[in-house]
Amino acid sequence: xxxxxxxxxxxxxxxxxxxxxxxxxxxxxxxxxxxxxxxxxxxxxxxxxxxxxxxxxxxxxxxxxxxxxxxxxxxxxxxxxxxxxxxxxxxxxxxxxxxxxxxxxxxxxxxxxxxx
Amino acid sequence: xxxxxxxxxxxxxxxxxxxxxxxxxxxxxxxxxxxxxxxxxxxxxxxxxxxxxxxxxxxxxxxxxxxxxxxxxxxxxxxxxxxxxxxxxxxxxxxxxxxxxxxxxxxxxxxxxxxx
Amino acid sequence: xxxxxxxxxxxxxxxxxxxxxxxxxxxxxxxxxxxxxxxxxxxxxxxxxxxxxxxxxxxxxxxxxxxxxxxxxxxxxxxxxxxxxxxxxxxxxxxxxxxxxxxxxxxxxxxxxxxx
Amino acid sequence: xxxxxxxxxxxxxxxxxxxxxxxxxxxxxxxxxxxxxxxxxxxxxxxxxxxxxxxxxxxxxxxxxxxxxxxxxxxxxxxxxxxxxxxxxxxxxxxxxxxxxxxxxxxxxxxxxxxx
Numbered sequence: 001x002x003x004x005x006x007x008x009x010x011x012x013x014x015x016x017x018x019x020x021x022x023x024x025x026x027x028x029x030x031x032x033x034x035x036x037x038x039x040x041x042x043x044x045x046x047x048x049x050x051x052x053x054x055x056x057x058x059x060x061x062x063x064x065x066x067x068x069x070x071x072x073x074x075x076x077x078x079x080x081x082x083x084x085x086x087x088x089x090x091x092x093x094x095x096x097x098x099x100x101x102x103x104x105x106x107x108x109x110x111x112x113x114x115x116x
Numbered sequence: 117x118x119x120x121x122x123x124x125x126x127x128x129x130x131x132x133x134x135x136x137x138x139x140x141x142x143x144x145x146x147x148x149x150x151x152x153x154x155x156x157x158x159x160x161x162x163x164x165x166x167x168x169x170x171x172x173x174x175x176x177x178x179x180x181x182x183x184x185x186x187x188x189x190x191x192x193x194x195x196x197x198x199x200x201x202x203x204x205x206x207x208x209x210x211x212x213x214x215x216x217x218x219x220x221x222x223x224x225x226x227x228x229x230x231x232x
Numbered sequence: 233x234x235x236x237x238x239x240x241x242x243x244x245x246x247x248x249x250x251x252x253x254x255x256x257x258x259x260x261x262x263x264x265x266x267x268x269x270x271x272x273x274x275x276x277x278x279x280x281x282x283x284x285x286x287x288x289x290x291x292x293x294x295x296x297x298x299x300x301x302x303x304x305x306x307x308x309x310x311x312x313x314x315x316x317x318x319x320x321x322x323x324x325x326x327x328x329x330x331x332x333x334x335x336x337x338x339x340x341x342x343x344x345x346x347x348x
Numbered sequence: 349x350x351x352x353x354x355x356x357x358x359x360x361x362x363x364x365x366x367x368x369x370x371x372x373x374x375x376x377x378x379x380x381x382x383x384x385x386x387x388x389x390x391x392x393x394x395x396x397x398x399x400x401x402x403x404x405x406x407x408x409x410x411x412x413x414x415x416x417x418x419x420x421x422x423x424x425x426x427x428x429x430x431x432x433x434x435x436x437x438x439x440x441x442x443x444x445x446x447x448x449x450x451x452x453x454x455x456x457x458x459x460x461x462x463x464x
Binding site for chain 3: 354355363369375377378383402404407412416421430433437440442452457461
Binding site for chain 3: 143148151152154155157158159161162164165166
């Protein structure tokens with residue numbers, strides 16, 4: 001791994017170049033990209049739909065590989081969508097984590113399935 | 117921004133601590149997390165469903181803020197799910213980008229909506 | 233219940249009137265309606281995301297009521313989308329059932345989670 | 349069309365027999381079925397993701413056929429899920445339509461994209 005580099009910015013820049021080289025910006029409205037992201041997440045979830053929870057944590061090597069690629073697709077669309085919306089994904093995620101820590105105080109929600 | 121640090125690993129570690137403090141690992145099977153990710157993506161997409169493509173690229177400040185939080189939620193679940201599956205999300209995404217570059221040669225797919 | 237009447241055609245007609253009275257046809261492109269349907273399905277699925285499979289079959293009266301309304305929303309959008317696409321949903325479903333019976337012969341797939 | 353018959357009850361009964369013959373009831377928890385429904389809706393939506401709204405209302409015969417089958421799959425899972433939850437889908441939908449008529453008075457929401 002190259003240090004001193006943001007993963008998310010690296011992916012953002014690669015995706016910008018990828019779309020520009022193919023003249024695909026015209027299709028990359030936030031509306032369309034949100035649909036594409038959704039479709040990738042469904043392809044990911046499809047691997048788990050008939051598995052028990054325990055089975056979903058113990059995949060065959062073949063499924064593990066397929067799932068890994070679906071996770072990648074999800075991240076790529078998520079980064080691309082954020083870029084088109086001008087959202088700094090890293091900052092947004094760190095901010096949300098802080099908000100969640102306040103919303104779900106550890107001592108009050110411990111072990112409860114109400115939320116997560 | 118802190119340099120010399122991976123965004124995705126930072127988020128992964130924060131999410132591990134967050135779940136451990138709340139004893140939420142028991143709910144975080146890949147199956148459940150894939151559902152939670154899907155639900156967040158739907159909450160994101162909901163903002164765009166009645167907008168035109170042009171409108172989706174020109175949000176009100178209020179919607180922009182809401183969308184930013186939904187994007188964050190999506191990333192957080194995606195990172196958490198990848199961690200539970202033992203997938204290195206950065207590596208998977210970079211690998212997928214290379215694969216896509218081969219699958220969609222720029223000179224052949226330029227400007228076509230067939231894919232993306 | 234009125235007898236001698238197709239449920240799906242009844243709902244189709246009510247939804248046509250509903251949209252016409254509100255001048256909402258302009259928003260009801262198949263693209264938009266497919267997004268709206270997806271969002272409703274996610275709201276439905278959200279009720280099950282942290283439940284075990286057994287718990288999902290034994291809901292509290294409160295959740296049962298909420299789930300019932302989400303199922304209704306899903307059907308309404310599905311009927312509306314089919315109408316806008318000119319698809320006879322009843323005929324399509326009966327046809328698909330026959331196709332599935334051929335695709336998954338009972339004696340070959342019995343008890344297998346491979347499909348369904 | 350056979351008159352004097354409910355579409356939804358007919359499909360419900362056929363799906364019950366279909367699952368029983370294949371010993372698939374064991375996989376048909378509401379949790380799993382909600383995931384399967386979601387996956388089918390995503391496969392439906394995928395056809396529209398890079399189309400404009402106008403294009404989504406004017407499909408090629410090939411896409412029209414594919415979309416028709418996806419709509420059927422969505423209805424089949426929706427009916428099956430409702431059955432497993434003991435929800436009368438027809439009644440729930442008619443009830444929801446009345447509720448929506450109250451929630452969105454025609455004279456107040458006419459032509460507004462705020463909701464639908």
